Amino acid sequence: xxxxxxxxxxxxxxxxxxxxxxxxxxxxxxxxxxxxxxxxxxxxxxxxxxxxxxxxxxxxxxxxxxxxxxxxxxxxxxxxxxxxxxxxxxxxxxxxxxxxxxxxxxxxxxxxxxxxxxxxxxxxxxxxxxxxxxxxxxxxxxxxxxxxxxxxxxxxxxxxxxxxxxxxxxxxxxxxxxxxxxxxxxxxxxxxxxxxxxxxxxxxxxxxxxxxxxxxxxxxxxxxxxxxxxxxxxx
Ligand SMILES: O=P(O)(O)O[C@H]1O[C@H](CO)[C@@H](O)[C@H]1O
Ligand SMILES: O=c1cc[nH]c(=O)[nH]1
Numbered sequence: 001x002x003x004x005x006x007x008x009x010x011x012x013x014x015x016x017x018x019x020x021x022x023x024x025x026x027x028x029x030x031x032x033x034x035x036x037x038x039x040x041x042x043x044x045x046x047x048x049x050x051x052x053x054x055x056x057x058x059x060x061x062x063x064x065x066x067x068x069x070x071x072x073x074x075x076x077x078x079x080x081x082x083x084x085x086x087x088x089x090x091x092x093x094x095x096x097x098x099x100x101x102x103x104x105x106x107x108x109x110x111x112x113x114x115x116x117x118x119x120x121x122x123x124x125x126x127x128x129x130x131x132x133x134x135x136x137x138x139x140x141x142x143x144x145x146x147x148x149x150x151x152x153x154x155x156x157x158x159x160x161x162x163x164x165x166x167x168x169x170x171x172x173x174x175x176x177x178x179x180x181x182x183x184x185x186x187x188x189x190x191x192x193x194x195x196x197x198x199x200x201x202x203x204x205x206x207x208x209x210x211x212x213x214x215x216x217x218x219x220x221x222x223x224x225x226x227x228x229x230x231x232x233x234x235x
Contacts, residue, residue, distance in 0.1 A: 002079040004071055005047065005060075007039035013049050013056040015084040015232045016076055017225070018069070020181060022046040022061030023218050028088070028225055029059055045072070052229050058082075066113050066155060066184035073185055077192045085189060085196045086133065086228045090203035090217050091153065091179040094171040098202060100210045103148040103224055104176050105129070105137050106198035111155045111183035119187070127155075127186030130195035137199060137231035146223050151176045153200070155183035167206050177202060197231070199224045 001007070019025050025046045029036035033050030040047030040060065047060035060076065062069035069087075076082040091104060098104065108128045116125045134150070141148040152175050154167075159180065161167075167178065182198040189196035201221040204211040 002075040004042055004045070005040045005075050005079070006042050007047065007080065009080070011039045011049060012047070012060070012076065012080040012082060013058040014082055015055070015057045016082050016086070017057070017059040017228055018062050018073070018085060018087040018185070019059065020062055020064050020069070020089050021218055024088070025059045025061040027219055031222065032225055032229060033057065053233060055233055057229065057232065062181060065180045066111070066115055066157060069181040070115070070184040070188060073188045077188065077194055083194050084133065084232050085185060085194060086232055087181055087185055087196075087198040088224050088228050089179050089181065089198065089200050090221065091177040091200040093177045093202045093205045093207065094154070094167050094175055095177070096207050098149050098176050099147070100202050100205055100212060102202045103141055103146050103227065104153065104200040104202065105134055105141070105148060105150045106153040106182050106200060107134060107150050108152045109155045109182035109186055109198070110152060110170065110175060113155065113157045113183060115184055116187060125187065127183045127190070129186060129197045130189065133195050133197040133231055137197060137227050140230040141227045144223070144226065146227065149176055153182060153198070154178040156180055178206070197228070199228045
């Protein structure tokens with residue numbers, strides 16, 4: 001048991017999928033895992049462990065934002081020995097040619113969060129994905145024919161910005177989309193020497209203002225789950 005997870009020691013697998021939404025965690029376990037067992041109930045942040053194609057795997061909701069997700073990621077690594085952490089989340093596209101329902105593999109994550117200023121002072125740390133996981137995920141996505149973009153994303157502390165147009169600066173520098181957790185995940189993975197990747201589905205579009213429903217975000221973005229699980233199978 002850790003402060004925010006009531007799983008027993010050894011109950012969580014080395015490979016963990018990390019959706020922000022705990023109900024997406026339940027959906028993943030019920031849809032993709034063989035014999036899923038719920039390992040966490042603390043704060044309703046659902047987590048499950050089962051097998052996928054015979055290999056032990058877990059899924060753990062993290063909540064929204066770097067602050068919440070880093071609590072779960074820290075405890076998964078330091079208290080449960082997790083080694084492969086794959087975020088499966090939604091994002092808002094910054095680019096006209098990155099469409100709603102496309103997949104993004106986050107090679108790196110910019111952030112407007114202060115987390116790394118606290119760690120590194122005025123020097124900038126570049127949070128990046130594990131190359132092997134990234135390569136495997138890309139190859140699975142290509143095999144399945146998913147429209148997939150690989151590149152830089154923004155992990156923002158803010159969902160509702162006062163200045164909606166602020167995204168355009170990042171878009172100009174090639175940043176593909178915005179979400180709220182990857183930079184924290186990649187930083188902690190680097191600190192602890194474990195593997196991390198973020199696989200995203202575009203749920204809405206800042207340029208076209210197209211959106212998907214909450215139900216679709218919770219239940220139907222299965223392509224990214226397949227990519228994450230099959231990429232992890234091979235590590
Ligand atoms: O769909 P999830 O994984 O929650 O990810 C995205 O959705 C939430 C905002 O609606 C943030 O957590 C953001 O990162
Ligand atoms: O953080 C997020 C997630 C989805 N869409 C957004 O615009 N931002």
